Amino acid sequence: MNLSDEINNLFSRQQEEWELLRTAVSQRSAVREKTFSWGDDFRVKVQYNPARIISTGALIDSKTIEKRPCFLCAGNRPPQQRGISFLERYQILCNPYPVVENHLTIPLHSHVPQRIRRKISDMLSLAELLPDYVVFYNGPHSGASAPDHFHLQAGHKSPVLLQGDHALRTCLMIESTDKEEVEELFEDVYQYLHHLQPEEEEPMMNVITFTEQNRYKLHLFPRKAHRPRQYFEEGNKQLMISPGALDIAGLIITVREEDFNKIESNDIEDVYAQVSLPVI
Ligand SMILES: [Zn+2]
Incomplete structure (x- = not known):
């Protein structure tokens, strides 16, 4: 059985034995979406998904993080949550707060900080095993x-989710049939971005990888801010959007119905301009 089939089985089994996931998956069909277009070449879908408040509203300052039990450590996961081993050091888990179909979370066994540099190869390996999926990464200050x-x-x-560069936000694209070449080019880009943001533990970024016709594709979205100004506003001015990889690619998640109803194309342009890092 290939990994895609194993994952489909995992989803079926987990929906039978884990009520939280069963409810979440059944509610996904009721998720509302609307689409904005910029010419023929760029589209943004806005999704109303109230269950995502857990991520969009997450406090990620070091004090809060230190105090809470880590929900990705095996000992703290819900007892019903089962996984599939990947590369003997990751577990593939069903995400109980899905944004996309078959939404998976893939934690490393060990509790080590979110840093992509030495793990890009693992990401590409997973994308290769799952040709119908995008594999994505949110940096520590970019949506994780x-x-x-x-x-x-x-x-x-x-x-x-497969959209590349556009005037609204930056996307650096790496593409090759050779996995090592993608890794080397990623390292070059990483070093360049590190030089632009030397104060960050890692340059702020989101990454989406996938394969198409046996080619590896890596989309790197450099970031300059975690959350837009509107996130912190009050009353009618507030727009509770906390962009991660999916949002920056073109699937923006709103967790409050009022935000879903009022968001306009100029808000989307403004949010992207605030969080995306222009790179020449
Ligand atoms: Zn942990």
């Missing part, structure tokens, strides 16, 4: 709600 425990995520491909 567990910045203290290394994890990847994955979910079924959809056209908005």
Whole structure:
């Protein structure tokens, strides 16, 4: 049985034995979405997904993180949550707060900080094993709600998630049939971005990888801010959007109905301009 089949089985089994996941998956069909377009070449879907408040509203300052039990450490996970071993050092888990179809969280066994540099190869290996999926990464200050425990995520491909560079936000694209070449080019880009943000533990970024016709594709979205100004506003001015890899690619998650109803294309342009790092 290949990994895709094993994951499908895991989802079926987990929905039978884990009520939280069963409810979440059944509610996914009721998730509302609307689409904005910029010409023929760029689309953004806005999704209303109230269950994601757990991530969008997450406090990720070091004091809060130190105090809470890490929800990605095996000992703290819900007893019903089962996983599939990957590369003998990760567990592939069903995400109980899905944004995309077959949303997976893939924590490393050990509790080590969210840093992608030496793990890009693992990410590409997973993308290779799962041709119908995108595998994505949120940096510690770029959307990860567990910045203290290394994890990847994955979910079924959809056209908005595969979009490359656009005037609204930066996307650096690496593509090759040769995995090592992708890793080397990623390292070059990493070093360049590190030079732009030497004060960060790692340059702020989101990464999406996937394969298409046996080619590895890596989309790197450099970031300059974690959350836009509107996140911290009050009353009618507030827009509770906390962008991660999916949002920056083109699937923006809103957790409050009022935000879903009022968001306009100029808000989307403004949010991208605030969090995306222009790179020449
Ligand atoms: Zn942990």
